[in-house]
Amino acid sequence: MQLELRNPAQKIGAVAVLGSLIVTYVALAALQYWSAHLSNIPDETHLRRATWLDPGNAEYRYRLGRYELLTQLSPQAALPWLRSAVSLNPNRARYWLDLSLASQVMGDTNSAKDALDRGVIAGPHTLNIAWQAANLYLSQGEAEKARQELRAVMEHDPYLGSEAVQACWKVRPDIDYLLSDVVPPNVDEPFLEFLISKNAGNAAAKVWARAVSLQQAIDRRYLFEYMRYLIAHHDVSQAALVWQQAASLSGLAAYQSSSENLLVNSDFSMDILNGGFDWIHKKINGVTLNLDPNEAYSGRSLRITFDGPGIEDAGIRQLVPLEPNTRYEFTAFYKAQEMDGAGGPKFAIQDLYRETPLLMTEELHDTDSWKQEGGVFVTGPETDLIVVRIARVPAGSPIRGKLWIDGLKLTRFEGKGTN
Numbered sequence: 001m002q003l004e005l006r007n008p009a010q011k012i013g014a015v016a017v018l019g020s021l022i023v024t025y026v027a028l029a030a031l032q033y034w035s036a037h038l039s040n041i042p043d044e045t046h047l048r049r050a051t052w053l054d055p056g057n058a059e060y061r062y063r064l065g066r067y068e069l070l071t072q073l074s075p076q077a078a079l080p081w082l083r084s085a086v087s088l089n090p091n092r093a094r095y096w097l098d099l100s101l102a103s104q105v106m107g108d109t110n111s112a113k114d115a116l117d118r119g120v121i122a123g124p125h126t127l128n129i130a131w132q133a134a135n136l137y138l139s140q141g142e143a144e145k146a147r148q149e150l151r152a153v154m155e156h157d158p159y160l161g162s163e164a165v166q167a168c169w170k171v172r173p174d175i176d177y178l179l180s181d182v183v184p185p186n187v188d189e190p191f192l193e194f195l196i197s198k199n200a201g202n203a204a205a206k207v208w209a210r211a212v213s214l215q216q217a218i219d220r221r222y223l224f225e226y227m228r229y230l231i232a233h234h235d236v237s238q239a240a241l242v243w244q245q246a247a248s249l250s251g252l253a254a255y256q257s258s259s260e261n262l263l264v265n266s267d268f269s270m271d272i273l274n275g276g277f278d279w280i281h282k283k284i285n286g287v288t289l290n291l292d293p294n295e296a297y298s299g300r301s302l303r304i305t306f307d308g309p310g311i312e313d314a315g316i317r318q319l320v321p322l323e324p325n326t327r328y329e330f331t332a333f334y335k336a337q338e339m340d341g342a343g344g345p346k347f348a349i350q351d352l353y354r355e356t357p358l359l360m361t362e363e364l365h366d367t368d369s370w371k372q373e374g375g376v377f378v379t380g381p382e383t384d385l386i387v388v389r390i391a392r393v394p395a396g397s398p399i400r401g402k403l404w405i406d407g408l409k410l411t412r413f414e415g416k417g418t419n
Contacts, residue, residue, distance in 0.1 A: 051081075058088035062095050065102070075102040086115075093122040093129045100136055113140055120149070127157045134167065143171050147182050154187045161187035165194050175203035185214055189222045196229045204229070208242060211249060218249045224275030231319065234353060236384045240321045243277050252276075262320050262328075262410040263388065267299030277319055284315035286399075297333040297370045297406035304390065304403040306345070312395030314345065314403075318388045319352060320410060322379050329413040330359060330388070331374035334405050336366050341399030347373060348391035351383045358386060360393070364403060376413050 065081030096119025104112035134149035230239040286308020344363035
Protein backbone atom coordinates (compact mmCIF):
# COMPACT_ATOMS: atom_id res chain seq x y z
CA MET A 1 0.00 0.00 0.00
CA GLN A 2 1.28 3.46 -0.89
CA LEU A 3 0.52 6.67 0.98
CA GLU A 4 0.23 9.80 -1.10
CA LEU A 5 1.29 13.04 0.55
CA ARG A 6 -0.59 15.67 -1.47
CA ASN A 7 0.31 18.87 0.38
CA PRO A 8 3.46 20.33 1.88
CA ALA A 9 2.18 20.11 5.46
CA GLN A 10 1.74 16.33 5.19
CA LYS A 11 5.18 15.95 3.70
CA ILE A 12 6.78 18.02 6.46
CA GLY A 13 4.96 16.02 9.13
CA ALA A 14 6.05 12.71 7.68
CA VAL A 15 9.65 13.85 7.50
CA ALA A 16 9.45 15.01 11.11
CA VAL A 17 8.07 11.65 12.28
CA LEU A 18 10.73 9.75 10.34
CA GLY A 19 13.43 11.98 11.72
CA SER A 20 12.17 11.45 15.24
CA LEU A 21 12.24 7.69 14.77
CA ILE A 22 15.78 7.83 13.42
CA VAL A 23 16.94 9.99 16.30
CA THR A 24 15.31 7.66 18.80
CA TYR A 25 16.91 4.59 17.20
CA VAL A 26 20.32 6.21 17.10
CA ALA A 27 19.97 7.31 20.72
CA LEU A 28 19.00 3.82 21.86
CA ALA A 29 21.83 2.26 19.87
CA ALA A 30 24.26 4.76 21.35
CA LEU A 31 23.00 3.99 24.86
CA GLN A 32 23.41 0.26 24.31
CA TYR A 33 26.87 0.74 22.86
CA TRP A 34 27.93 3.00 25.72
CA SER A 35 26.44 0.75 28.39
CA ALA A 36 28.21 -2.26 26.83
CA HIS A 37 31.47 -0.32 26.87
CA LEU A 38 30.97 0.67 30.51
CA SER A 39 30.11 -2.90 31.57
CA ASN A 40 33.47 -4.11 30.31
CA ILE A 41 35.31 -1.80 32.69
CA PRO A 42 35.67 -3.91 35.86
CA ASP A 43 34.87 -1.36 38.57
CA GLU A 44 31.71 -0.61 40.48
CA THR A 45 31.11 2.90 39.09
CA HIS A 46 31.13 1.86 35.44
CA LEU A 47 29.12 -1.30 36.06
CA ARG A 48 26.41 0.62 37.92
CA ARG A 49 26.29 3.22 35.15
CA ALA A 50 25.85 0.44 32.57
CA THR A 51 22.90 -1.06 34.48
CA TRP A 52 21.32 2.40 34.78
CA LEU A 53 21.67 3.07 31.05
CA ASP A 54 20.27 -0.37 30.09
CA PRO A 55 18.17 -1.66 33.03
CA GLY A 56 16.70 -4.56 31.05
CA ASN A 57 20.07 -6.16 30.29
CA ALA A 58 20.55 -9.22 32.53
CA GLU A 59 24.25 -9.54 31.71
CA TYR A 60 25.11 -6.13 33.18
CA ARG A 61 23.30 -6.94 36.41
CA TYR A 62 25.06 -10.29 36.57
CA ARG A 63 28.46 -8.66 36.11
CA LEU A 64 27.75 -6.18 38.87
CA GLY A 65 26.59 -8.98 41.17
CA ARG A 66 29.68 -11.05 40.35
CA TYR A 67 31.86 -8.01 41.03
CA GLU A 68 30.28 -7.56 44.46
CA LEU A 69 30.61 -11.30 45.20
CA LEU A 70 34.16 -12.03 44.07
CA THR A 71 35.96 -8.68 44.06
CA GLN A 72 34.27 -6.85 46.92
CA LEU A 73 33.65 -10.12 48.81
CA SER A 74 30.16 -8.90 49.65
CA PRO A 75 27.62 -11.65 48.97
CA GLN A 76 24.92 -9.57 50.64
CA ALA A 77 25.40 -6.75 48.12
CA ALA A 78 25.64 -9.26 45.27
CA LEU A 79 22.35 -11.06 45.93
CA PRO A 80 19.92 -8.37 44.61
CA TRP A 81 21.85 -8.02 41.37
CA LEU A 82 22.11 -11.76 40.82
CA ARG A 83 18.44 -12.28 41.58
CA SER A 84 17.45 -9.60 39.09
CA ALA A 85 19.79 -11.17 36.49
CA VAL A 86 18.12 -14.61 36.72
CA SER A 87 14.71 -12.90 36.72
CA LEU A 88 15.52 -11.14 33.44
CA ASN A 89 17.18 -14.20 31.88
CA PRO A 90 16.69 -17.55 33.64
CA ASN A 91 18.47 -19.46 30.85
CA ARG A 92 22.05 -18.67 31.85
CA ALA A 93 23.55 -21.40 34.06
CA ARG A 94 26.38 -19.18 35.31
CA TYR A 95 23.87 -16.67 36.68
CA TRP A 96 22.29 -19.37 38.82
CA LEU A 97 25.63 -20.80 39.98
CA ASP A 98 26.85 -17.46 41.30
CA LEU A 99 23.46 -16.89 42.92
CA SER A 100 23.82 -20.30 44.58
CA LEU A 101 27.30 -19.42 45.83
CA ALA A 102 26.18 -16.08 47.23
CA SER A 103 23.16 -17.66 48.93
CA GLN A 104 25.33 -20.39 50.42
CA VAL A 105 27.83 -17.90 51.84
CA MET A 106 24.92 -15.99 53.38
CA GLY A 107 23.71 -19.21 55.05
CA ASP A 108 20.56 -19.60 52.95
CA THR A 109 21.03 -23.31 52.23
CA ASN A 110 17.64 -23.93 50.68
CA SER A 111 17.97 -21.05 48.23
CA ALA A 112 21.52 -22.13 47.41
CA LYS A 113 20.40 -25.67 46.55
CA ASP A 114 17.44 -24.45 44.52
CA ALA A 115 19.60 -22.04 42.51
CA LEU A 116 22.18 -24.73 41.86
CA ASP A 117 19.59 -27.23 40.64
CA ARG A 118 18.09 -24.62 38.33
CA GLY A 119 21.55 -23.71 37.06
CA VAL A 120 22.28 -27.32 36.12
CA ILE A 121 19.01 -27.46 34.17
CA ALA A 122 19.58 -24.11 32.46
CA GLY A 123 21.70 -23.95 29.32
CA PRO A 124 24.26 -23.90 27.93
CA HIS A 125 25.69 -26.63 30.19
CA THR A 126 29.39 -26.42 29.40
CA LEU A 127 32.18 -28.42 31.03
CA ASN A 128 33.17 -25.34 32.97
CA ILE A 129 29.61 -25.10 34.30
CA ALA A 130 29.67 -28.81 35.17
CA TRP A 131 32.94 -28.38 37.07
CA GLN A 132 31.60 -25.39 39.04
CA ALA A 133 28.36 -27.21 39.74
CA ALA A 134 30.23 -30.29 40.98
CA ASN A 135 32.24 -28.25 43.46
CA LEU A 136 29.13 -26.44 44.69
CA TYR A 137 27.29 -29.74 45.13
CA LEU A 138 30.25 -31.09 47.09
CA SER A 139 30.25 -28.05 49.37
CA GLN A 140 26.52 -28.58 49.95
CA GLY A 141 26.95 -32.26 50.77
CA GLU A 142 25.14 -33.42 47.61
CA ALA A 143 27.57 -36.24 46.78
CA GLU A 144 25.39 -38.04 44.25
CA LYS A 145 24.64 -34.90 42.24
CA ALA A 146 28.34 -34.00 42.38
CA ARG A 147 29.20 -37.48 41.06
CA GLN A 148 27.10 -36.95 37.94
CA GLU A 149 28.76 -33.63 37.16
CA LEU A 150 32.26 -34.93 37.87
CA ARG A 151 31.79 -37.89 35.57
CA ALA A 152 30.67 -35.54 32.78
CA VAL A 153 33.80 -33.47 33.34
CA MET A 154 36.13 -36.47 33.32
CA GLU A 155 34.57 -37.99 30.22
CA HIS A 156 35.10 -34.88 28.12
CA ASP A 157 38.01 -32.95 29.65
CA PRO A 158 41.17 -34.93 30.47
CA TYR A 159 42.89 -31.75 31.69
CA LEU A 160 40.48 -31.55 34.62
CA GLY A 161 40.63 -35.31 35.15
CA SER A 162 43.31 -35.16 37.83
CA GLU A 163 41.45 -32.60 39.94
CA ALA A 164 38.17 -34.40 39.40
CA VAL A 165 39.45 -37.77 40.64
CA GLN A 166 40.90 -36.06 43.71
CA ALA A 167 37.48 -34.58 44.45
CA CYS A 168 35.84 -37.98 43.98
CA TRP A 169 38.32 -39.73 46.27
CA LYS A 170 37.88 -37.07 48.95
CA VAL A 171 34.12 -37.54 49.01
CA ARG A 172 34.11 -41.35 48.85
CA PRO A 173 37.43 -43.24 48.81
CA ASP A 174 35.81 -46.47 47.65
CA ILE A 175 37.75 -47.74 44.65
CA ASP A 176 35.15 -50.30 43.55
CA TYR A 177 32.36 -47.72 43.60
CA LEU A 178 34.47 -45.11 41.81
CA LEU A 179 35.54 -47.48 39.05
CA SER A 180 32.04 -48.79 38.44
CA ASP A 181 29.98 -45.59 38.76
CA VAL A 182 32.15 -42.48 38.65
CA VAL A 183 35.61 -42.52 37.06
CA PRO A 184 35.58 -43.33 33.32
CA PRO A 185 38.43 -45.32 31.75
CA ASN A 186 39.81 -42.30 29.86
CA VAL A 187 41.22 -40.87 33.13
CA ASP A 188 42.81 -44.10 34.42
CA GLU A 189 46.28 -42.59 34.01
CA PRO A 190 45.78 -39.53 36.26
CA PHE A 191 43.73 -41.71 38.63
CA LEU A 192 46.63 -44.16 38.87
CA GLU A 193 49.06 -41.31 39.49
CA PHE A 194 46.83 -39.85 42.20
CA LEU A 195 46.44 -43.18 44.01
CA ILE A 196 50.20 -43.68 43.98
CA SER A 197 50.63 -40.26 45.60
CA LYS A 198 48.14 -41.34 48.30
CA ASN A 199 50.01 -44.62 48.87
CA ALA A 200 46.85 -46.51 47.94
CA GLY A 201 48.54 -49.53 46.40
CA ASN A 202 45.54 -51.88 46.39
CA ALA A 203 43.36 -49.26 44.72
CA ALA A 204 46.08 -48.51 42.15
CA ALA A 205 46.25 -52.22 41.31
CA LYS A 206 42.52 -52.22 40.54
CA VAL A 207 42.87 -49.22 38.24
CA TRP A 208 45.70 -50.99 36.42
CA ALA A 209 43.63 -54.18 36.19
CA ARG A 210 40.80 -52.27 34.53
CA ALA A 211 43.20 -50.78 31.98
CA VAL A 212 44.44 -54.30 31.22
CA SER A 213 40.93 -55.71 30.86
CA LEU A 214 40.02 -52.94 28.42
CA GLN A 215 43.44 -53.13 26.69
CA GLN A 216 43.70 -49.41 27.16
CA ALA A 217 47.00 -47.74 26.21
CA ILE A 218 49.07 -46.44 29.13
CA ASP A 219 51.66 -43.73 28.62
CA ARG A 220 55.11 -44.94 29.67
CA ARG A 221 55.46 -42.05 32.11
CA TYR A 222 52.63 -43.44 34.23
CA LEU A 223 53.92 -46.99 33.80
CA PHE A 224 57.41 -46.11 35.05
CA GLU A 225 55.96 -44.17 37.97
CA TYR A 226 53.84 -47.17 38.94
CA MET A 227 56.82 -49.50 38.57
CA ARG A 228 58.93 -47.28 40.85
CA TYR A 229 56.15 -47.33 43.41
CA LEU A 230 55.83 -51.11 43.34
CA ILE A 231 59.58 -51.68 43.59
CA ALA A 232 59.90 -49.18 46.43
CA HIS A 233 57.16 -51.07 48.29
CA HIS A 234 58.80 -54.47 47.66
CA ASP A 235 55.88 -55.67 45.53
CA VAL A 236 58.06 -57.48 43.02
CA SER A 237 55.43 -59.95 41.84
CA GLN A 238 53.03 -57.15 40.89
CA ALA A 239 55.87 -55.20 39.24
CA ALA A 240 56.80 -58.25 37.13
CA LEU A 241 53.16 -58.73 36.12
CA VAL A 242 52.74 -55.06 35.25
CA TRP A 243 55.86 -55.14 33.08
CA GLN A 244 54.58 -58.17 31.18
CA GLN A 245 51.20 -56.53 30.62
CA ALA A 246 52.92 -53.32 29.49
CA ALA A 247 54.10 -55.25 26.44
CA SER A 248 50.76 -54.46 24.82
CA LEU A 249 49.55 -51.49 26.88
CA SER A 250 52.72 -49.42 26.50
CA GLY A 251 54.32 -50.86 23.38
CA LEU A 252 57.06 -52.75 25.22
CA ALA A 253 56.87 -56.17 23.60
CA ALA A 254 60.54 -55.90 22.59
CA TYR A 255 61.58 -55.15 26.17
CA GLN A 256 60.44 -58.43 27.70
CA SER A 257 62.80 -61.00 29.21
CA SER A 258 62.73 -64.68 28.34
CA SER A 259 64.05 -67.96 29.69
CA GLU A 260 66.97 -67.62 27.23
CA ASN A 261 67.95 -64.28 28.77
CA LEU A 262 66.43 -62.66 31.85
CA LEU A 263 68.11 -59.36 31.02
CA VAL A 264 66.27 -56.80 28.87
CA ASN A 265 67.92 -54.98 25.97
CA SER A 266 71.08 -56.90 26.75
CA ASP A 267 72.91 -55.83 23.58
CA PHE A 268 71.82 -52.15 23.81
CA SER A 269 70.35 -52.41 20.31
CA MET A 270 67.20 -50.55 21.45
CA ASP A 271 66.78 -47.20 23.10
CA ILE A 272 67.42 -47.18 26.83
CA LEU A 273 64.10 -46.44 28.53
CA ASN A 274 65.54 -45.41 31.89
CA GLY A 275 62.62 -47.02 33.68
CA GLY A 276 60.92 -50.26 34.59
CA PHE A 277 62.98 -53.40 33.99
CA ASP A 278 65.06 -51.88 31.19
CA TRP A 279 68.38 -50.17 31.90
CA ILE A 280 68.28 -47.29 34.37
CA HIS A 281 70.94 -44.63 34.36
CA LYS A 282 71.85 -41.63 36.45
CA LYS A 283 74.51 -38.94 36.23
CA ILE A 284 77.70 -39.81 38.08
CA ASN A 285 80.48 -37.22 38.37
CA GLY A 286 83.48 -38.37 36.35
CA VAL A 287 81.49 -40.90 34.26
CA THR A 288 80.09 -40.49 30.73
CA LEU A 289 77.72 -43.01 29.13
CA ASN A 290 77.22 -43.34 25.36
CA LEU A 291 75.76 -45.91 23.00
CA ASP A 292 78.45 -46.86 20.50
CA PRO A 293 77.45 -48.54 17.18
CA ASN A 294 81.08 -48.65 16.01
CA GLU A 295 82.31 -50.90 18.82
CA ALA A 296 79.92 -53.80 19.23
CA TYR A 297 80.01 -57.50 20.03
CA SER A 298 76.45 -58.31 18.99
CA GLY A 299 74.29 -55.20 18.58
CA ARG A 300 75.83 -51.97 19.73
CA SER A 301 77.78 -51.47 22.88
CA LEU A 302 77.54 -49.15 25.84
CA ARG A 303 80.69 -47.07 26.15
CA ILE A 304 81.58 -45.99 29.69
CA THR A 305 84.25 -43.31 30.03
CA PHE A 306 85.85 -42.87 33.46
CA ASP A 307 87.69 -39.68 34.36
CA GLY A 308 87.62 -38.74 38.00
CA PRO A 309 88.14 -39.64 41.65
CA GLY A 310 85.77 -41.33 44.06
CA ILE A 311 83.87 -43.35 41.46
CA GLU A 312 82.23 -46.44 42.91
CA ASP A 313 79.44 -46.97 40.35
CA ALA A 314 79.16 -46.31 36.61
CA GLY A 315 75.57 -45.09 36.91
CA ILE A 316 74.02 -47.81 34.70
CA ARG A 317 71.99 -50.67 36.19
CA GLN A 318 69.15 -53.07 35.55
CA LEU A 319 66.72 -54.60 38.02
CA VAL A 320 65.80 -58.24 37.43
CA PRO A 321 63.14 -60.30 39.25
CA LEU A 322 64.53 -63.72 40.25
CA GLU A 323 63.47 -66.74 42.29
CA PRO A 324 64.85 -67.30 45.80
CA ASN A 325 67.25 -70.19 46.49
CA THR A 326 67.98 -70.59 42.79
CA ARG A 327 71.26 -70.83 40.88
CA TYR A 328 71.85 -68.44 37.97
CA GLU A 329 74.65 -67.84 35.47
CA PHE A 330 75.74 -64.41 34.33
CA THR A 331 78.00 -63.69 31.33
CA ALA A 332 78.98 -60.50 29.52
CA PHE A 333 81.47 -59.29 26.93
CA TYR A 334 83.67 -56.26 27.35
CA LYS A 335 86.55 -54.28 25.87
CA ALA A 336 88.70 -51.78 27.75
CA GLN A 337 91.31 -49.23 26.76
CA GLU A 338 93.67 -46.93 28.64
CA MET A 339 92.39 -48.00 32.04
CA ASP A 340 94.52 -46.28 34.64
CA GLY A 341 94.06 -46.29 38.40
CA ALA A 342 94.17 -48.51 41.45
CA GLY A 343 91.31 -50.96 41.14
CA GLY A 344 89.23 -51.34 38.02
CA PRO A 345 85.55 -51.72 37.12
CA LYS A 346 83.75 -55.00 37.73
CA PHE A 347 80.37 -56.51 36.90
CA ALA A 348 78.47 -56.70 40.19
CA ILE A 349 75.19 -58.41 41.12
CA GLN A 350 73.50 -57.99 44.47
CA ASP A 351 70.17 -58.35 46.24
CA LEU A 352 68.47 -54.98 45.73
CA TYR A 353 66.73 -54.74 49.09
CA ARG A 354 69.33 -56.35 51.35
CA GLU A 355 72.39 -55.21 49.36
CA THR A 356 73.78 -58.73 49.76
CA PRO A 357 76.60 -59.30 47.21
CA LEU A 358 75.80 -62.28 44.99
CA LEU A 359 78.50 -61.99 42.31
CA MET A 360 81.52 -59.76 41.70
CA THR A 361 83.63 -60.52 38.63
CA GLU A 362 87.33 -60.02 38.16
CA GLU A 363 88.54 -56.54 37.21
CA LEU A 364 87.91 -55.56 33.60
CA HIS A 365 91.46 -54.85 32.41
CA ASP A 366 92.61 -53.45 29.07
CA THR A 367 91.86 -55.72 26.12
CA ASP A 368 91.73 -54.88 22.42
CA SER A 369 89.41 -57.78 21.60
CA TRP A 370 86.06 -58.68 23.12
CA LYS A 371 86.50 -60.78 26.23
CA GLN A 372 83.93 -62.71 28.24
CA GLU A 373 83.49 -62.34 31.99
CA GLY A 374 80.90 -63.69 34.38
CA GLY A 375 80.10 -66.35 36.96
CA VAL A 376 77.46 -68.42 38.74
CA PHE A 377 75.63 -67.34 41.88
CA VAL A 378 72.83 -68.55 44.14
CA THR A 379 70.05 -66.26 45.33
CA GLY A 380 69.22 -66.08 49.02
CA PRO A 381 66.08 -67.45 50.67
CA GLU A 382 64.37 -64.05 50.45
CA THR A 383 65.92 -62.70 47.27
CA ASP A 384 63.33 -61.79 44.63
CA LEU A 385 64.90 -58.76 42.95
CA ILE A 386 68.54 -58.20 42.02
CA VAL A 387 70.47 -55.32 40.51
CA VAL A 388 73.12 -55.77 37.80
CA ARG A 389 75.60 -52.88 37.66
CA ILE A 390 79.18 -51.81 36.99
CA ALA A 391 81.04 -51.31 40.27
CA ARG A 392 84.50 -49.91 40.90
CA VAL A 393 86.48 -51.36 43.83
CA PRO A 394 88.09 -49.62 45.64
CA ALA A 395 86.29 -46.31 45.07
CA GLY A 396 88.70 -43.84 46.62
CA SER A 397 91.50 -43.22 44.11
CA PRO A 398 91.15 -41.63 40.63
CA ILE A 399 90.40 -43.79 37.62
CA ARG A 400 90.55 -43.04 33.89
CA GLY A 401 89.85 -45.07 30.77
CA LYS A 402 87.16 -46.42 28.47
CA LEU A 403 85.06 -49.53 28.91
CA TRP A 404 82.65 -51.09 26.39
CA ILE A 405 80.07 -53.68 27.45
CA ASP A 406 77.78 -55.76 25.23
CA GLY A 407 76.08 -59.16 24.98
CA LEU A 408 75.09 -59.47 28.63
CA LYS A 409 73.20 -62.64 29.55
CA LEU A 410 71.52 -63.98 32.68
CA THR A 411 69.91 -67.44 32.80
CA ARG A 412 68.92 -70.10 35.28
CA PHE A 413 71.98 -72.35 35.73
CA GLU A 414 71.34 -76.04 35.16
CA GLY A 415 74.94 -77.31 35.35
CA LYS A 416 77.09 -78.43 38.27
CA GLY A 417 79.33 -76.35 40.46
CA THR A 418 79.04 -72.76 41.65
CA ASN A 419 81.69 -70.93 39.59
